[in-house]
Amino acid sequence: MSDSDTVSEVGAMETAVQSAVSAHSIRVVLQSAVIEVSALSLSDLPDLDEEAQEDWSALSACAANIAPLLEQETEDTHELRNLAGALRGYAEMLSESVPSPNAALASAIERVLEGTAEPALSGTAGDAEAVQQIAQITGDPGFILAVDDREENRALLARYLTRSGHFVVTAPSGEEALEMLSNADVDVVLLDRMMPGMDGREVLRRIKAEPTLRATPVIMISGEQDMQGIIECIEAGADDYLFKPFNPVLLQARIKAGIERKQWHDREQLYRDQLERNERFIRATFGRYLSDDIVTEILERPEGLELGGDLREVTIMMSDIRGFTTMSEQLPPDRVVSMLNRYLGAMTDIILEYGGTIDEFLGDAILAVFGAPRRHDDDPDRAARCALAMQAAMEEINCANRKDGLPELAMGIALNTGNVIAGNIGSERRSKYGFVGHAMNVTSRIEDVAQRGEILIAESTRNALGAAYALGESRDVQAPGIDEVLVVHPLEHELP
Template structure:
């Protein structure tokens, strides 16, 4: 310690000790006129003052400086509260406390005189504060002071206890001492900022260490602020207010994000019953996907229906028709979606699906063919369930055709659907008219797009209504091994 520093320390320490002697004398004189709480606070202030001589004799080591700052913080904290409580009824005691606070400020400034300044009130939304300090007097002081401002304060005497508290409660701000036995403040800070649920919790480090390296290390580790002991109570309130506001903003943003996720899940679950997952995703992730219009896409179109369903439905009760139809459509829907097809619509017992929009893939035609084979294979199980319930067995006809269509939103601003328009749609419909029960017909355009190997029948030429050219089709037999 330099001679100048020793001289400055001697000056403020002597002034501080003289002020404490004066305050003790006034307290003993007026003690009987004070309430129990004031007497208790004076007792803690004077108890902290008794440790001051040992701190001043401890030299200028890092540990001695930290101990001195803890003592000064305790004295200052209780002096602030007592002065507030005693004005104006005990003016002489309050004036002595003001002189004590000025002496502490001089000590905190390293021996340089500093004006106390006018106290400024800081109003803050009440928060849930966790104060972590291994010293009981420090924990009690912070809890007392912040509770007077309306905050709910819990304390922890160790790093381990602090982490247990965070696991059990939603804390708004953590006040963290650095020097603690066992798990120190740095480790607590690291664990808080690495934890997914805690990292947004503001952490204010309060320490007697005033080394720049400590400050930089804590800020880089995620600390939101760093205050020196003995801390200025008004400054602490301002920091806590800012921390609470940050936490509230984060909580509101997190709640908003969760609401958006719930809404999106609801939209997907609800509209997924009417649209394919890909169309719902396109709408949610690309707002312009709701605009009317479309683009030219090459797709493989699938049309299927139950052969003779109209005649069958006339012989059954409405409830039986609905049961049979839902069983068929439910099974077919699962198969089409499993093969990444887009179901455009249901028309009674008929299904219109497309492979290649809104997302195009290289194997659109192959997936459509494999899907048709799976649909025909699933009819055995559907019919077994129908027969078990006294319902008739049914057969489906499936048509596949590949061509260029306009894919997009069709309709009006008030009512629209994702659909497909183009000549290949009409061709597919005409092919489907020629399908026998249990048969799948694919057009030449689809056959030419296939990369896999499939067994097909001899080519058939269809002359279909409303279309001038003949259509070449093949009966799909199965996949080649």
């Protein structure tokens, strides 16, 4: 964002940055207001109800705290604006809770409001108009964190916002504010810019740098009206900026806007979380029936559900347990299932590890493909190494079978490389991602003649391999239904 854009944004947030009056002028108007408030006691105000008495006590205590500070010849306009803001805020609340004050109270309230209404201090609308405008600003209550090093400012914000229906917590320092934010889900942060120790700009920077807090709206509040400081806060991620003494109408409106932004973000985050949970469920559920690559293809590409396919060169693997039908006839069904699940579980992990796509289980047989839907430059080698790893895993499987009193298993594996049509096959109501083509039939015929513990690879796969492997003696196979003679090679191991 350019400086001109930033300045424009600041201008939209606060219609103008007013010129500061001298610290001496601010002290004069504050002293006049404090003197008049201090001249009254609660006994001079007999008609106040309980709420109004609390407001008067707060205004009186604020004036008493301010009085000695005004005797100091400070030129810190930020601190003086802090004091003016606190005094004005309590006077406004008292004015609202006592619509028909007696002459003494009315004079004290008027003096405070007039003394802090100088445009350089607030630029606010008239009090009656402000109260009317506030009444028109309605929204959901929020959880507000008010951060200010001065106790009277924290108390004022807490009292004012609590009356507006919000739940308010306060923090006297940046460190405590960050600690609270780490333990609570806050809707809006009201952050004093000028604080000892960790100032508001550093707190803002840390909030916006933390992923879990970044979406929390932060409204900066400051008595300093320098443009450079405003620009720095906006660029650091501040959502809004108010000057002390703050305009109650603007504060209420901006808190309402901040709460709404936070609610929209929370709803969007909830929606994203639900989508992620649904996707994890879909992956976990359908991943048991389809390979991860196929599930990803469907989820990430809606057109992946359309019927049809494309021509792919793939390496096809078919494996089968030798003599399984006889074994299954001699064992109870639960023992057969236990033995088969152990075998298929181990083989599945190995195939997926090498990037293969499991097309289907046919009883004890496995049909897998390397090269679709995800293609790798070394798919033939992946298939070869996968087959070797599968045969090597049989020793561990048989060791477990022996412990459970189950028969030992031996399988034959066939590899063949060729062109197939890969895609969604079936109807609109029922389809599957599968493969069709002459190469599939050839692989099946090779697998039929593979012996126990043997890996047979077709000539096409041998020619496609990139690495070096030890091969056994080649042999010719005349397979039923296939005119050509198939040349196959036993795959023994990969050469170093």
